[in-house]
Amino acid sequence: MGDIHIDTKLRADLAVREMLAATFQLVADVPTTVTTGCGQRVPLAMTSGDPGVVTCPPCREFAQREHLRLADLVQDLGLMPGSVIAVGTATSAAAKHREIAARFGGPVGG
Template sequence: MRAEGAVRHDLAAAGPGACLACREHARAEHLRFADEIERIGTLPGSAVTSAEARQAAGRHRTLAERFSSGSGG
């Protein structure tokens, strides 16, 4: 599993001028990470609370939508 910072770093280059394939990849990775962090928040003994996980997942889903719009911002 990658940390949130790793995802942010990997996708930082996929901005408004990025090609369609890069934007699609960035969107898919943000959605994948949102699902993963949400799942982690439900695990017993997780260091991430359910509320924190939902908040982080929401941020990544918002980022995913920015990449799908092609505007990058």
């Protein structure tokens, strides 16, 4: 059995698909393969967004970096004058991304 990876979009395509389905009852096709954080192309079924499940070390490092980058972006967005995201909401979202990043930096299953 091979490693479990994370796709380069951090499974955002699936979240968008679920939101569209819930809102408009429109369902886009799920991709059969995705590009991973380690640069491979693998079946979607061999990916996860859960830090306790991803076993590919380069994918874990990629996910950790991306979640830290997203934390900084959302934090900065919340601090911009006239932002549509309240400071408290941005701070909370940034903290969640940092927590996920920390989990990707730890052991698998942790």
